[in-house]
Amino acid sequence: MTNQEDFIATVSHELRTPLTSIRGFAQTMLASWDRLDDDSKKKFLGIIEQQSNRLINLVENILSVTKLPNESLILKNIPVNSSITPVVQIVQQQYKHHKFITLFDKSNPSVTVDLEKFQQIMINLIENAAKYSDEGSTVKVLTSHTDKNVSVKIQDEGIGITDEDKEKIFGKFSRIDNPLTRKIQGSGLGLFITKTLVDKMHGKIVVRSLDKGSEFEVIFPAYNIEDHVKCSVTQ
Ligand SMILES: Nc1ncnc2c1ncn2[C@@H]1O[C@H](COP(=O)(O)OP(=O)(O)O)[C@@H](O)[C@H]1O
Ligand SMILES: [Mg+2]
Known part of the structure; x- marks a missing residue:
């Protein structure tokens, strides 16, 4: 694989995993809202928050990598x-x-x-x-x-x-x-x-x-x- 294909394959996989989980828990909550107790709702929202944080970290790391070569640091x-x-x-x-x-x-x-x-x-x-x-x-x-x-x-x-x-x-x-x-x-x-x-x-x-x-x-x-x-x- 070329570097770019490598990059796209890794990033897509890394993006898809948390996104799938966020969508899954959101769908479950929407479909079963009345049947879920408060503890389960809280747990699912906790997972959604955690997976969103993972996505944000990943995006920040990717932006960092692309900016790194030209970035000037303030020492x-x-x-x-x-x-x-x-x-x-x-x-x-x-x-x-x-x-x-x-x-x-x-x-x-x-x-x-x-x-x-x-x-x-x-x-x-x-x-x-x-x-x-x-x-x-x-x-x-x-x-x-x-x-x-x-x-x-x-x-x-x-x-x-x-x-x-x-x-x-x-x-x-x-x-x-x-x-x-x-x-x-x-x-x-x-x-x-x-x-x-x-x-x-x-x-x-x-x-x-x-x-x-x-x-x-x-x-x-x-x-x-x-x-x-x-x-x-x-x-
Ligand atoms: N403290 C550690 N103990 C054991 N393995 C580690 C540790 N830090 C890093 N690694 C290994 O080095 C790899 C690269 O780390 P890193 O670049 O931070 O990527 P990531 O944590 O996203 O996998 C990790 O996947 C892991 O296998
Ligand atoms: Mg790490």
Whole structure:
């Protein structure tokens, strides 16, 4: 298949699955309104909302991919911990049965990044950590710094990633097909976008295996007044 056919096939499939589910639940509600109790109605509306969110995320990811090559980023000096906190709260809303723990560097070090893109990176990584691990397990977010760098680690207790797959997961539309991942839905765009954005902001991303689960580490240059002047980034 050409890249474009590949793209259309993947996107159509990804769009159709949630749309079919939204239509199905809407039809059931319309056809059986009087027979359904309030709990069922609430449950069906919950599914419709969840599937709509999935569609919105997918469309945002697709728009991101098409815009990425020409997108100019606004680099600013931002405190790392306080930029991550709202992201953890958003993912927590979606994954209510996971535990989220933040172990933050007390000095709240600053990084020079585009805030919105940095948060998009964090959403993708923290969401994956929850998505590829069981309910009840813990997702940890750790920050630390050296003179030159600020590091953010996202650790999960999930299904893990083999060494062979570690090479593949950052590719466009790349998803690992095995019995554990097959029932989890996704477009395979999240890590491609993440890696592209990290590269654009002069950062590095590394994936490692833990005793149980995986760790993704992103490292960005720490805010440094001399570099800041040299690159003339916006403050
Ligand atoms: N924390 C993780 N644990 C295990 N596998 C992961 C994790 N994060 C990503 N993966 C694997 O990498 C693939 C690519 O991730 P991503 O680009 O975010 O796409 P998506 O989540 O839409 O499938 C996933 O399909 C999954 O197989
Ligand atoms: Mg993902």
